[in-house]
Amino acid sequence: MLVKNGVLCDANGRLRADLYIRGGLIEAVGRELAVPAGCPVLDAGGKTVLPAFVDLHCHFRDPGYTQKEDIATGSRAAAAGGYTAVNCMANTDPVCSSMEGVRYAVERARAMGLVDLHQCVSVTEHFDGETTEHLKALTDEVRCISEDGRGVARAAVMERAMRIAREKGMAVLSHAEEMEISPYDYRLAENLATVRDIALAAHTGAHLHLCHVSTREAMAAIAAAKGAGVWVTCEVAPHHLYFKDSGYRVNPPIRQGADVEALIQACLKGEVDAIATDHAPHTEADKAAGSPGMVGLETAFSVCHTVLCRENGLPLEALSRMMSQAPARLLGMNKGLLRPGFDGDLALVDEAAPHRVEAAKLHSKSKNTPFDGKTFTGRVECTVKAGRVTYTRDEE
DSSP: OEEEEEEEEETTEEEEEEEEEETTEEEEEESSOOOOTTOOEEEOTTOEEEEOEEEEEEOOOTTTOTTTOOHHHHHHHHHHTTEEEEEEOSOSSSOOOSHHHHHHHHHHHHHHTSOEEEEOBOSSGGGOSSOOGGGGGOOTTOOEEEOTTSOOOOHHHHHHHHHHHHHHTOEEEEOOOOTTTTTTOHHHHHHHHHHHHHHHHHHHOOEEEEOSOOOHHHHHHHHHHHHTTOOEEEEEOHHHHHOSSOOOOOSSOOOOHHHHHHHHHHHHTTOOOEEOOOBOOOOHHHHHTTOOOBOOTTTHHHHHIIIIIITTOOOHHHHHIIIIIHHHHHTTOSOSOOSTTSBOOEEEEEEEEEEEOOGGGOSSSOOOOTTTTOEEEEEEEEEEETTEEEEEGGGO
16 A cells, blocks of 8 residues: 555654555655555545554453443444554453453454454453462463553552563553542542552562553652653543543543643653553443443544644644554554554544544444543544555545
């Protein structure tokens, strides 16, 4: 595939050039590229070509909760949002605690051909809060482990898991929540767990990744830990950058204006490694009954481009780093940059176009989004995976 008449933009900068993909990989970038006769052409029409996005944190609910989402519908939602790679959490039924569970998800996503799926394995076996021996049987296919949806209650258990993860080259993704405190003080619950896990990472030398950071105190602790040389990375979710004091239920909760500003400033200063959606589909009945979470794959770019780039002056190159390069690197994927040798995965975006969110038109099986009816600036027009168009707005 030849992509022409576009403005290429990744973490390294912008360039008005064409791009040629062959055999699923980017082969050449430049002007007047020599390509074979009959090569498919995608005319970008002057719009911006980004590396396709990589989501470090999502829930496809498969197996066990496919009334909410499954790998097919989750993959379509990802493609519609400009994503070609996702990292699925382990809180399925059964909990993903083995290579059998990993391969179930990976093979189904591969058959769909829309996203490359990495499947997290639980920190403790079947979320029992104690057992970590199953981690020793994991192969190199598993790049990270997570108990997402809950915090690991016992520090000794987390320390043991971190030691195993360090030896196997895996990152530990922490849902930082002190579960006994969160029923009455959710801010303290996140802050305490964040500081504890940073201390354990400093002690073990493991790679700690803090998920969906939402408080100004937690972000300050992470920045301080990075300055002290602790191997820690972090992500923020689009909804925590946009909403202030909202009653919409997510976990961790929507915070105060001062927290939102602190997260935005951390993005501007380069202290945030990744934007991750925490895509959490629910049925209408489950959401009405209080299930926390929202779908986010199809709105992430528009929300972040509006809040960070349009309203706060973040260069698009920096947003690309957080949505593509950094998460791809953490997952060990050959994605995230528009240079020869990288996967031919692209998101064609219109930076100026309005994007009005309509929940009923989302590709996800679930429609639980507080963004319904809101309009943002910047939208995904087309997604390409390995040189093949997997989504185009024109066909909707």
